[in-house]
Amino acid sequence: xxxxxxxxxxxxxxxxxxxxxxxxxxxxxxxxxxxxxxxxxxxxxxxxxxxxxxxxxxxxxxxxxxxxxxxxxxxxxxxxxxxxxxxxxxxxxxxxxxxxxxxxxxxxxxxxxxxxxxxxxxxxxxxxxxxxxxxxxxxxxxxxxxxxxxxxxxxxxxxxxxxxxxxxxxxxxxxxxxxxxxxxxxxxxxxxxxxxxxxxxxxxxxxxxxxxxxxxxxxxxxxxxxxxxxxxxxxxxxxxxxxxxxxxxxxxxxxxxxxxxxxxxxxxxxxxxxxxxxxxxxxxxxxxxxxxxxxxxxxxxxxxxxxxxxxxxxxxxxxxxxxxxxxxxx
Amino acid sequence: xxxxxxxxxxxxxxxxxxxxxxxxxxxxxxxxxxxxxxxxxxxxxxxxxxxxxxxxxxxxxxxxxxxxxxxxxxxxxxxxxxxxxxxxxxxxxxxxxxxxxxxxxxxxxxxxxxxxxxxxxxxxxxxxxxxxxxxxxxxxxxxxxxxxxxxxxxxxxxxxxxxxxxxxxxxxxxxxxxxxxxxxxxxxxxxxxxxxxxxxxxxxxxxxxxxxxxxxxxxxxxxxxxxxxxxxxxxxxxxxxxxxxxxxxxxxxxxxxxxxxxxxxxxxxxxxxxxxxxxxxxxxxxxxxxxxxxxx
Amino acid sequence: xxxxxxxxxxxxxxxxxxxxxxxxxxxxxxxxxxxxxxxxxxxxxxxxxxxxxxxxxxxxxxxxxxxxxxxxxxxxxxxxxxxxxxxxxxxxxxxxxxxxxxxxxxxxxxxxxxxxxxxxxxxxxxxxxxxxxxxxxxxxxxxxxxxxxxxxxxxxxxxxxxxxxxxxxxxxxxxxxxxxxxxxxxxxxxxxxxxxxxxxxxxxxxxxxxxxxxxxxxxxxxxxxxxxxxxxxxxxxxxxxxxxxxxxxxxxxxxxxxxxxxxxxxxxxxxxxxxxxxxxxxxxxxxxxxxxxxxxxxxxxxxxxxxxxxxxxxxxxxxxxxxxxxxxxxxxxx
Ligand SMILES: Nc1ncnc2c1ncn2[C@@H]1O[C@H](COP(=O)(O)OP(=O)(O)OP(=O)(O)O)[C@@H](O)[C@H]1O
Ligand SMILES: Nc1ncnc2c1ncn2[C@@H]1O[C@H](COP(=O)(O)OP(=O)(O)OP(=O)(O)O)[C@@H](O)[C@H]1O
Ligand code: SF4
Ligand code: SF4
Ligand SMILES: [Mg+2]
Ligand SMILES: [Mg+2]
Numbered sequence: 001x002x003x004x005x006x007x008x009x010x011x012x013x014x015x016x017x018x019x020x021x022x023x024x025x026x027x028x029x030x031x032x033x034x035x036x037x038x039x040x041x042x043x044x045x046x047x048x049x050x051x052x053x054x055x056x057x058x059x060x061x062x063x064x065x066x067x068x069x070x071x072x073x074x075x076x077x078x079x080x081x082x083x084x085x086x087x088x089x090x091x092x093x094x095x096x097x098x099x100x101x102x103x104x105x106x107x108x109x110x111x112x113x114x115x116x117x118x119x120x121x122x123x124x125x126x127x128x129x130x131x132x133x134x135x136x137x138x139x140x141x142x143x144x145x146x147x148x149x150x151x152x153x154x155x156x157x158x159x160x161x162x163x164x165x166x167x168x169x170x171x172x173x174x175x176x177x178x179x180x181x182x183x184x185x186x187x188x189x190x191x192x193x194x195x196x197x198x199x200x201x202x203x204x205x206x207x208x209x210x211x212x213x214x215x216x217x218x219x220x221x222x223x224x225x226x227x228x229x230x231x232x233x234x235x236x237x238x239x240x241x242x243x244x245x246x247x248x249x250x251x252x253x254x255x256x257x258x259x260x261x262x263x264x265x266x267x268x269x270x271x272x273x274x275x276x277x278x279x280x281x282x283x284x285x286x287x288x289x290x291x292x293x294x295x296x297x298x299x300x301x302x303x304x305x306x307x308x309x310x311x312x313x314x315x316x317x318x319x320x321x322x323x324x325x326x327x328x329x330x
Numbered sequence: 331x332x333x334x335x336x337x338x339x340x341x342x343x344x345x346x347x348x349x350x351x352x353x354x355x356x357x358x359x360x361x362x363x364x365x366x367x368x369x370x371x372x373x374x375x376x377x378x379x380x381x382x383x384x385x386x387x388x389x390x391x392x393x394x395x396x397x398x399x400x401x402x403x404x405x406x407x408x409x410x411x412x413x414x415x416x417x418x419x420x421x422x423x424x425x426x427x428x429x430x431x432x433x434x435x436x437x438x439x440x441x442x443x444x445x446x447x448x449x450x451x452x453x454x455x456x457x458x459x460x461x462x463x464x465x466x467x468x469x470x471x472x473x474x475x476x477x478x479x480x481x482x483x484x485x486x487x488x489x490x491x492x493x494x495x496x497x498x499x500x501x502x503x504x505x506x507x508x509x510x511x512x513x514x515x516x517x518x519x520x521x522x523x524x525x526x527x528x529x530x531x532x533x534x535x536x537x538x539x540x541x542x543x544x545x546x547x548x549x550x551x552x553x554x555x556x557x558x559x560x561x562x563x564x565x566x567x568x569x570x571x572x573x574x575x576x577x578x579x580x581x582x583x584x585x586x587x588x589x590x591x592x593x594x595x596x597x598x599x600x601x602x603x604x605x606x607x608x609x610x611x612x613x614x615x616x617x618x619x620x621x622x623x624x625x626x
Numbered sequence: 627x628x629x630x631x632x633x634x635x636x637x638x639x640x641x642x643x644x645x646x647x648x649x650x651x652x653x654x655x656x657x658x659x660x661x662x663x664x665x666x667x668x669x670x671x672x673x674x675x676x677x678x679x680x681x682x683x684x685x686x687x688x689x690x691x692x693x694x695x696x697x698x699x700x701x702x703x704x705x706x707x708x709x710x711x712x713x714x715x716x717x718x719x720x721x722x723x724x725x726x727x728x729x730x731x732x733x734x735x736x737x738x739x740x741x742x743x744x745x746x747x748x749x750x751x752x753x754x755x756x757x758x759x760x761x762x763x764x765x766x767x768x769x770x771x772x773x774x775x776x777x778x779x780x781x782x783x784x785x786x787x788x789x790x791x792x793x794x795x796x797x798x799x800x801x802x803x804x805x806x807x808x809x810x811x812x813x814x815x816x817x818x819x820x821x822x823x824x825x826x827x828x829x830x831x832x833x834x835x836x837x838x839x840x841x842x843x844x845x846x847x848x849x850x851x852x853x854x855x856x857x858x859x860x861x862x863x864x865x866x867x868x869x870x871x872x873x874x875x876x877x878x879x880x881x882x883x884x885x886x887x888x889x890x891x892x893x894x895x896x897x898x899x900x901x902x903x904x905x906x907x908x909x910x911x912x913x914x915x916x917x918x919x920x921x922x923x924x925x926x927x928x929x930x931x932x933x934x935x936x937x938x939x940x941x942x943x944x945x946x947x948x949x950x951x952x953x954x955x956x957x958x959x960x
Binding site for chain 2 (some may be wrong): 685688690713714715717718721722724726729730731732733734735743744747748790793794797
């Protein structure tokens with residue numbers, strides 16, 4: 001693995017809810033190397049978005065707060081950094097693309113104005129240079145005839161074009177880390193394929209690190225180098241993409257892989273992990289997956305299971321790793 | 331035959347009914363709760379004024395006019411030697427009743443056409459909205475004075491005027507909410523199972539437009555009370571011997587340099603009560619609003 | 627083949643978008659010349675890009691939007707122009723589950739009323755009898771009776787979708803229209819619901835019109851597949867044939883764009899990445915609707931809409947590549 005550019009260690013995030021302070025992200029650690037794509041996967045509500053927003057220090061406070069841990073970008077601590085300093089980093093060194101492109105783009109300004117503003121803020125360059133840069137990045141994301149499109153408003157673009165424009169804006173300052181929270185989930189598969197191709201080629205050219213949040217294992221298989229699997233606010237397994245799909249070590253990962261409809265198995269009953277994920281205010285004791293785990297034993301319910309390092313840069317949070325042989329993807 | 335498991339159900343074991351959850355949320359809002367408590371006490375004070383008031387509010391005592399607050403007369407006495415505390419309590423009846431009348435009239439005038447406009451759409455909607463715009467384009471105070479002048483000065487007439495003035499807001503609110511609710515998928519789902527039009531309106535649309543209405547009612551009770559105070563101050567509202575807080579301020583105004591307490595106490599009553607209605611409205615909005623959100 | 631349960635011919639739905647002061651009223655052909663049949667107990671899946679008219683097609687079949695042309699026959703009866711009471715009377719045969727489990731259940735009603743509503747409005751059962759039936763329905767979809775007095779927002783997405791299904795099968799419909807009914811759910815929950823649908827089909831013999839953009843799911847559940855593009859069905863046929871030998875270039879691209887959840891296979895696949903975006907349905911291109919993005923486009927394609935040609939292995943495709951006469955001239959011209 002390349003030298004880590006982004007390191008998250010023991011991150012905890014809490015929200016004030018009807019049930020008091022609830023910890024929705026608990027002890028999350030991972031790192032992303034230069035030029036590497038880390039996939040963050042897990043079911044809805046597992047804390048993927050909260051984790052990625054924490055990296056940008058964009059958790060809404062209140063109701064949220066970062067209750068502990070450390071987030072380092074190129075060795076600099078982001079937790080507790082002053083807002084002006086963060087603003088210098090956001091959009092410049094670390095950029096983000098959201099699921100709904102409308103969240104990243106302001107409907108009241110043209111695409112050109114928005115990209116130019118980011119460039120001028122961080123680069124302090126002239127209007128003309130900013131415009132040239134905007135044309136350049138729009139070209140990068142394959143918006144046809146970019147110069148004339150600078151004056152277009154977001155709503156004049158199709159969903160796929162908007163998402164590409166949002167990516168262009170994120171790329172405008174050559175970020176070292178790109179955080180993409182489900183950037184293709186709202187898109188059609190054919191458009192998703194375009195965007196994934198684009199991200200891949202951009203990464204090859206510029207060598208940025210990507211934290212790619214998704215719940216689609218197909219997309220992970222397509223794009224990611226390493227994968228972190230989240231369940232109920234915790235990372236339960238990290239591994240390289242090939243290891244993870246071939247020989248998952250955590251029962252939850254196995255469940256997810258088995259649940260993907262397999263090609264050529266018409267009419268067979270689909271595998272499903274029974275039950276639903278727990279609510280963050282009523283986390284099960286011990287292993288948080290035990291109520292749904294087919295391999296659970298009484299001991300699994302008793303005490304917290306630590307994330308253990310295995311050979312080959314893998315980490316697994318299951319007390320039965322050694323005994324279990326789990327099935328990977330076909 | 332199901333894949334649902336015990337844990338899926340266990341989770342729900344902890345859940346509670348919508349009403350209880352609303353209550354729990356509302357209870358957590360200290361200020362709103364406090365406002366509600368104040369309003370309840372005030373209403374009780376007004377209802378039981380004959381029993382709790384220390385004096386007869388009309389009993390004059392010309393030996394003790396315009397006295398400052400004292401142990402015998404907590405709020406002092408007025409120009410005829412009447413006890414201001416007792417008068418304030420009795421005036422609460424009039425003021426609260428007036429606010430109630432105005433809001434009721436605004437509801438009766440505003441809600442049905444608002445719902446009709448929102449649900450019928452098209453030409454009916456156009457017509458209703460034109461009429462509303464015409465009504466709204468009159469300067470409000472002139473309209474109120476004109477209505478009172480036409481009907482004769484009395485508190486009820488003044489409140490009819492206020493109700494008419496407030497009704498367009500209810501109308502717009504209901505039109506907007508009804509339009510939004512009619513677009514909801516569950517309304518289409520109701521059509522798809524074969525519900526009749528009237529069933530859909532009664533069972534699906536009406537129950538879902540009332541929550542924003544409650545919020546507006548609470549805020550408008552405060553507005554109506556302010557309007558009543560203003561009109562009574564001008565002599566267009568409560569007529570002697572009846573007295574509302576606004577009327578008390580109006581009459582006390584003449585003695586402002588000699589005994590400011592005459593307007594301070596009814597004035598405070600108005601301010602605090604109006605504020606309480608607003609705060610309650612805010613609290614209701616916050617506790618209801620989240621019911622509609624899809625979180626959790 | 628048995629007589630079809632649902633038979634749709636040349637269906638078209640046009641939305642009239644009201645213009646403003648400066649813009650004239652525009653006409654949007656959301657569905658255009660669509661024909662298909664569904665046999666009793668059969669599952670027809672409809673797949674296609676967002677905005678290609680899948681939901682509009684479903685809503686037209688449900689008679690929730692007015693078709694502007696064509697006919698819809700259910701069980702041999704023409705239901706295209708039914709209104710009022712006669713329409714209400716056929717509704718029990720035809721039920722629908724909507725995509726968004728959060729907005730499709732009335733938030734102010736308890737579950738007993740949500741699920742029991744079809745029974746009440748059709749006068750099938752009332753009072754204790756109704757509640758008993760609701761309990762049975764809830765159990766049938768894998769929920770316990772103790773959910774009866776809860777409100778929808780107390781349930782997870784998957785549970786809500788079970789509730790929506792319980793409500794939809796309450797009147798024992800012959801056809802259930804599922805518009806992206808599992809799209810909003812996590813894979814695991816999605817599979818629970820798909821298994822439930824499979825069980826219900828076996829027990830009750832319901833036919834499904836299954837709308838989805840997830841080809842993995844479609845391959846699993848469907849007997850036949852129809853592929854839509856810009857308001858038209860461009861290919862249709864048995865699931866095996868469509869997945870093994872897609873005939874239309876769009877179907878082919880669609881299949882190749884679905885990432886396979888296995889990095890070794892996915893990274894060594896030949897992928898077709900289509901250029902450009904779906905054209906606006908307000909200004910569909912002339913000729914074949916796919917010609918602006920088609921890797922095999924020929925001159926004929928740009929002027930005349932290709933007709934459906936029957937395919938070996940079942941079904942048909944609307945593409946000049948498979949129309950022997952047209953290809954001759956077309957290839958030469960281009
Ligand atoms: N502003 C907030 N207030 C309270 N709770 C929140 C807030 N934002 C997120 N949460 C809670 O934090 C948990 C994790 O949410 P998060 O959005 O990170 O999940 P996710 O993994 O991104 O899911 P999805 O796949 O649905 O996007 C959830 O239980 C959610 O309800
Ligand atoms: N009520 C309406 N008024 C005007 N246009 C509409 C209406 N409903 C749908 N449309 C338009 O009709 C076209 C087809 O929409 P439809 O919802 O049927 O597509 P879809 O295939 O279901 O897409 P998705 O996969 O996004 O659900 C779209 O261009 C849409 O904007
Ligand atoms: S620790 Fe036990 S319950 Fe948890 S995943 Fe491992 S085997 Fe299952
Ligand atoms: S008809 Fe022509 S443009 Fe259309 S799909 Fe076939 S080859 Fe492509
Ligand atoms: Mg998320
Ligand atoms: Mg749709």
